[in-house]
Amino acid sequence: MARSGVDRQVSTCITFCCVGDVFKALADPTRRAILDELTDRNGQTLFEICARLAVKHGLGSSRQAISQHLDVLQAAGLVETRREGRYKFHYINTTPLEPIVERWLKKAGRDRHENQPGQRAGR
Amino acid sequence: MRINLASVLVDDQEKALRFYTEVLGFKEKTNVSLGEQHRWITVVSAEDPDGTELVLEPDEHPAAKPFKNALVADGIPFTSFAVNDVHAEYARLRGLGVRFTQEPTDMGPVTTAVLDDTCGNLIQIAHQAG
Numbered sequence: 001m002a003r004s005g006v007d008r009q010v011s012t013c014i015t016f017c018c019v020g021d022v023f024k025a026l027a028d029p030t031r032r033a034i035l036d037e038l039t040d041r042n043g044q045t046l047f048e049i050c051a052r053l054a055v056k057h058g059l060g061s062s063r064q065a066i067s068q069h070l071d072v073l074q075a076a077g078l079v080e081t082r083r084e085g086r087y088k089f090h091y092i093n094t095t096p097l098e099p100i101v102e103r104w105l106k107k108a109g110r111d112r113h114e115n116q117p118g119q120r121a122g123r
Numbered sequence: 124m125r126i127n128l129a130s131v132l133v134d135d136q137e138k139a140l141r142f143y144t145e146v147l148g149f150k151e152k153t154n155v156s157l158g159e160q161h162r163w164i165t166v167v168s169a170e171d172p173d174g175t176e177l178v179l180e181p182d183e184h185p186a187a188k189p190f191k192n193a194l195v196a197d198g199i200p201f202t203s204f205a206v207n208d209v210h211a212e213y214a215r216l217r218g219l220g221v222r223f224t225q226e227p228t229d230m231g232p233v234t235t236a237v238l239d240d241t242c243g244n245l246i247q248i249a250h251q252a253g
Contacts, residue, residue, distance in 0.1 A: 041226070045198020047237070047245075048225045055231040063197070086195045087224050 022096045025076035031069050033057045035078065038092035043082075045089060046070070126175055128165070131202055132182035132191060133242035136162055139179040142241050146219050147204075152176055182243060191243045198224050200237045200247035209234045209250050 025031055030053065037052045038044060044052075050066050053059040061069075070090060073079035077096040082089050133139035143149045149166035153176070157163050165176035182188060194201055206212040209227045213236050217223065224245060225237035235249045 041228075045224050045237070047198035047200070048228065051230055051235070052228070086192065087198060088196050089224075 019096070019099055021076040022078065022100070025072050025078055028069065028072075030057075030059055030061060030066075031073055033059060034066075034069060034073060035092055038079070038090060042091050043089040045087060049090060128176050128178055129202070130178040130180040131240070131242070131244055131246075132187050133179050133240075133244070134182055134188075135242060136164055136179050136181060139240070139242045140164055140166070143177070143179065146216065146221060147240075149177065179242075188243070195239075195243070195245055198237065198245065200245040202244065203235075203247035203249055206248045206250055209236050209248055212236075212248055 033053055034049060050063055070079055078093055080091045080093050143166045144151055150169050152167045153163060153165040155163050161181055164179040167176050168174055213227050222239040223236055227234055227236045232252050233249045235247050237245050237247050240246050
């Protein structure tokens with residue numbers, strides 16, 4: 001237990017160094033749509049991602065533009081690619097989002113729990 | 124003017140003929156020798172035997188393989204066939220061991236899936252919604 005806690009802290013520190021890249025990656029609506037579609041089905045070819053963006057989001061960006069968006073997501077650690085034989089598939093990786101939860105959401109959740117909701121309501 | 128032939132570039136004509144007839148279910152229409160190494164092989168849809176013929180064309184030109192490999196790496200099907208029901212065809216072909224790079228997906232006006240023809244190409248199958 002204690003050891004995994006330390007490991008988590010270490011990984012959080014490492015990930016924090018790149019958290020700016022994560023926010024930059026998430027700042028673009030096309031890149032968020034890519035993550036939405038990979039959440040719908042993980043492991044897609046570039047062709048499938050482009051088709052889904054065009055049909056479901058009305059994003060008629062060029063294949064090169066989508067490829068560049070994927071590069072940004074990959075640099076932020078939010079997308080990973082795996083080669084299977086001659087094909088290349090893209091997968092979402094939510095691990096870089098965990099420090100955001102750790103940093104604000106979990107703390108806020110604890111505070112809310114400690115200060116009774118009724119007490120806060122009057123503020 | 125009308126379209127009577129379309130081609131797929133295949134790495135092995137005999138293997139391609141088996142896949143396109145025995146697995147996909149097309150019918151052999153023409154199969155004649157063109158010299159020692161190559162044949163002129165076309166297949167047609169069993170539902171439309173007088174319709175457009177698909178030529179199983181050797182991919183030996185040096186530009187062909189880099190072109191095919193680049194398309195496959197990005198998951199791009201260069202050829203698409205119409206089916207009545209993509210989900211049913213997906214299930215049938217999976218049962219025959221066909222590899223899909225895209226499972227059946229609702230793409231607005233069409234439902235599509237993408238399969239590997241074992242000859243170096245990705246093929247889309249599609250049906251119109253409604």
